[in-house]
Amino acid sequence: MKFLQKVSKFLxxxxxxxxxxxxxxxFFLPQMMAWVNLSMFYDFVxxxxxxxxxxxxxxxxxxxxSLTTEDFKILAKRPFDICIGAAAQYLIMPFSAYFFSxxxxxxxxxxxxxxxxxxxxxxxxxxxxxxxxxxxxxxSVGMTTASTILSPVMTPFMVALxxxxxxxxxxxxxxxxxxxxxxxxxxAVGFFxxxxxxxxxxxxxxxxxxxxxxxxxxxAVVGGVMSSQGKAFxxxxxxxxxxxxxxxxxxxCLGYLAGVLTGMSTPKRRTISIEVGMQxxxxxxxLATSTAQFATMPQATIIAAVSCVWxxxxxxxxxxxxxxxxxxxxxxxxxxxxxxxxx
Numbered sequence: 001m002k003f004l005q006k007v008s009k010f011l012x013x014x015x016x017x018x019x020x021x022x023x024x025x026x027f028f029l030p031q032m033m034a035w036v037n038l039s040m041f042y043d044f045v046x047x048x049x050x051x052x053x054x055x056x057x058x059x060x061x062x063x064x065x066s067l068t069t070e071d072f073k074i075l076a077k078r079p080f081d082i083c084i085g086a087a088a089q090y091l092i093m094p095f096s097a098y099f100f101s102x103x104x105x106x107x108x109x110x111x112x113x114x115x116x117x118x119x120x121x122x123x124x125x126x127x128x129x130x131x132x133x134x135x136x137x138x139x140s141v142g143m144t145t146a147s148t149i150l151s152p153v154m155t156p157f158m159v160a161l162x163x164x165x166x167x168x169x170x171x172x173x174x175x176x177x178x179x180x181x182x183x184x185x186x187x188a189v190g191f192f193x194x195x196x197x198x199x200x201x202x203x204x205x206x207x208x209x210x211x212x213x214x215x216x217x218x219x220a221v222v223g224g225v226m227s228s229q230g231k232a233f234x235x236x237x238x239x240x241x242x243x244x245x246x247x248x249x250x251x252x253c254l255g256y257l258a259g260v261l262t263g264m265s266t267p268k269r270r271t272i273s274i275e276v277g278m279q280x281x282x283x284x285x286x287l288a289t290s291t292a293q294f295a296t297m298p299q300a301t302i303i304a305a306v307s308c309v310w311x312x313x314x315x316x317x318x319x320x321x322x323x324x325x326x327x328x329x330x331x332x333x334x335x336x337x338x339x340x341x342x343x
Contacts, residue, residue: 001205008212015125015215016316022219023309026226036224037289043181045174048290052224053178056286057186059217060148062210064190066127067145068198074142081268085143086150088258088276093118094158096250100243112163113300114243116284117307119158121147121183123278125218128211129315133322135271143275148187151283152179174291182286218312221282225289225305229298244306248314251277270322278315281308 011018026033040049074082097118101111122144130140147154156172156179197203255276259269284304288294294301 001209004212005205005208008209008215011212011215012128015128015218016313018215019219019222019309019312022223023226026223027230030227030230033220033223033227036220037228043177045177047174047178047181049181050286050290052221052286053182053290055217055220055224056182056282059214059221059282060183061186061190062214062217063144063148064187064192065194065207065210067141067187067191068194071138071141071145074138078139078142081139081264082142082146084258084262084264085139085272085275086146088255088272089122089143089147090119090150090154090158092254092258092276093247093251093279094162096254097247098162100246100250104239104243106239106243107299109297109299110240110243110303112159112294112297113284113288113303114247114307115163116159116288116300117244117279117281117304118247119155119162120280120284120287121151121155122275123280123282123311123315125214125312125315126274126278129274129278129319130271133270133274133319134267134326135274135322136265136267137271139268140271140275143272147275148183148280152176152184155179155287175287178287178291179283183283218282218308221285222305222308225285225301225308228289229302229305240303240306241310244303244310248277248307248311251279252314252318274315274318277318278311279307281305281311284308 022033036050036052036055038051040051040054042048094115095118097115098111100106101114106114127137127140127144129135130137153176156175159175160172193203194207252273256269256273258276259272264272281304285301285308288297288301288304
């Protein structure tokens, strides 16, 4: 178990490189990751439940295992912060996705994919990034929990509002069901087990392995998309990456600005920046591949997959940037103290 925990920590520390490595591997050897896209069954509303859907469920289950009753008390004790965070999450990213899809004249399918990413809840790895950059981890967990709980309603509603039109008919209910199946139920089961077994030492040891499982799951989701859509990454052109980059970058900036305007502390500003900017693009990818209405628009999956990879990379970069600012500030303070002591 100790060995598995060390492996898990290594995977969590090098999430970006693991995801990129699997993506490159799947691009050159797509048949090796084709199993991720295998269909398992169809649910009662016609959504295709694939191995990828199962993997997303495992990732969300791992998040549930990290939740405690204290995390939900945070939601009750800090309603203003959480409300600001949730509002920023479901306003900034969806509407900025809509704006950039129009600004860059994206095709209906690419626009749908970008808007879908923007309407998903915050990414699971955002909690780790908040911790690494000196953010407010409790606030981060609270925001992720709140946006995830709201996602079965808010994600279908916002996608239908922004992407629905003459060329794209969005049915919110199948998306609602898919999010319940792959997000809310796994999180609820994980939380329930943690609530019942959280003090059990064996269970605690197993919990320490789950971050690594989540990283492998994320890498597998990206690998599965690269397996089926790898060539399309090249043919889709620079505009896809530009759209993903701008959407993600604006999310970080406007998220931080929301923290400034509402008088949040520096740790909270960093947290809301990361929580808003880093979306659960893995969930967007799964929705794009499993929900029947997206079947005729494979390019929606491409832009979701690019987001999945890029958000992991950019999240690490922004966390490192914030951490660098702290180190520079500490070094400056130490230098000033040294000068003052010599004087």
